[in-house]
Amino acid sequence: MIKIEEYMDIKDYSTLKIGGQFRYFAVISNKEELPSFYAIAYDERKYKNIPIFVLGGGSNIVFSDGVLKVITLKIEIKSFEIINETSEYIDIKVGAGENWDNFVRKTVNMNLVGIEALSFIPGTVGASPVQNIGAYGSEVKDTIQEVEVFDIEKREFSKIYNKDCKFGYRDSIFKNEAKGRYIITAVTYRLNKSLPTIPKYPGVAKYFEDMEIVSPTLSQIRDAIIYIRKEKLPDPRVSPNAGSFFKNPIVLNAVADKIKIDFPEAKFFPVDENHIKVPAGWLIENSGLKGKSFGSVSVYDKNALVLVNTANATFEDIIKTRNEIIKIVKDKFDIELQQEPEIL
Numbered sequence: 001m002i003k004i005e006e007y008m009d010i011k012d013y014s015t016l017k018i019g020g021q022f023r024y025f026a027v028i029s030n031k032e033e034l035p036s037f038y039a040i041a042y043d044e045r046k047y048k049n050i051p052i053f054v055l056g057g058g059s060n061i062v063f064s065d066g067v068l069k070v071i072t073l074k075i076e077i078k079s080f081e082i083i084n085e086t087s088e089y090i091d092i093k094v095g096a097g098e099n100w101d102n103f104v105r106k107t108v109n110m111n112l113v114g115i116e117a118l119s120f121i122p123g124t125v126g127a128s129p130v131q132n133i134g135a136y137g138s139e140v141k142d143t144i145q146e147v148e149v150f151d152i153e154k155r156e157f158s159k160i161y162n163k164d165c166k167f168g169y170r171d172s173i174f175k176n177e178a179k180g181r182y183i184i185t186a187v188t189y190r191l192n193k194s195l196p197t198i199p200k201y202p203g204v205a206k207y208f209e210d211m212e213i214v215s216p217t218l219s220q221i222r223d224a225i226i227y228i229r230k231e232k233l234p235d236p237r238v239s240p241n242a243g244s245f246f247k248n249p250i251v252l253n254a255v256a257d258k259i260k261i262d263f264p265e266a267k268f269f270p271v272d273e274n275h276i277k278v279p280a281g282w283l284i285e286n287s288g289l290k291g292k293s294f295g296s297v298s299v300y301d302k303n304a305l306v307l308v309n310t311a312n313a314t315f316e317d318i319i320k321t322r323n324e325i326i327k328i329v330k331d332k333f334d335i336e337l338q339q340e341p342e343i344l
């Protein structure tokens, strides 16, 4: 029987260390408890009309202050199961509550190729399909076979295949039309027994050039990614943050061409014939904001894409800083940045 607690402090569940209290809070460690949880949450008068919010590691959310009128369901479902193996690949089904990076480490130790460039991303396995986590030219969508869910409408378990997840850049069905409909209980990944290749990303290529390594092992690739990430991203336990605070805008080529007049050296990334991806961090840095402090919130001095809560910032402090950054970048480059983490 799941215990539903009341008035739970949020800060400990948020890597940004911001937020008031969850009105109700429950932990689920066994998926078989979901039907009875929903029966209670939907049918008991006390909880009527209170939305359920699904929480993983709280690393991609900005929580509001005050009492949030939700029943937060923290997913701690753990499992790791090889469900299929050929001479070329292995399919592994992993519980949604597993720590993402523990899972990556395990697969690297098993010499399986596919998610090594996604090493050291905070959060849970269950959240990995939600925003199609990505880093260093790799996206998790390229390894996901299927997502096991509890369908809240039908109150039954089902599977969503990769092609039906509508994966895009930091996007999926779970953030859009299916938001609130499913609890992800497990994800199945297909990982390869092939030889690893260096992730196609300038910083990673340079790391191996400097090390004079032409054909790195999987472990060396993981170590490189962790090294590079530690240089660029603050540890949330020391400097509370939610990772990249803004999405990299995809703009028409003409918009980028205009910027290049003043910044001929700038490196942007073509998306298709007409569009190009402009790093949000570059825009913020070249608006003169890298390392700038906005009271209790700062733009990280080694990576302008990250906002750090430096002194017990409130939700309002974060939103004010975000709006100010968006305005300054818009005035300078005529590009409107969009926030990456969700707001609750």
Ligand SMILES: Cc1cc2nc3c(=O)[nH]c(=O)nc-3n(C[C@H](O)[C@H](O)[C@H](O)COP(=O)(O)OP(=O)(O)OC[C@H]3O[C@@H](n4cnc5c(N)ncnc54)[C@H](O)[C@@H]3O)c2cc1C
Pocket (backbone or CB within 6 Å): 015, 053, 054, 055, 056, 057, 058, 059, 060, 061, 075, 096, 121, 122, 123, 124, 125, 126, 127, 128, 130, 131, 132, 133, 134, 135, 174, 182, 183, 184, 185, 233, 234, 235, 236, 241, 242, 243, 244, 342
């Ligand atoms: C320092 C740092 C670095 C980061 N680097 C990267 C990066 O390189 N690439 C990247 O893509 N992201 C990055 N992130 C963002 C974040 O780590 C990922 O988005 C991660 O997948 C979030 O996992 P989580 O478990 O913390 O999810 P949460 O923040 O708890 O939840 C995120 C969303 O997923 C939903 N959700 C979570 N679990 C489930 C579930 N089981 N079923 C249904 N919905 C669920 C939540 O309701 C919410 O909408 C970074 C964050 C930090 C703090």
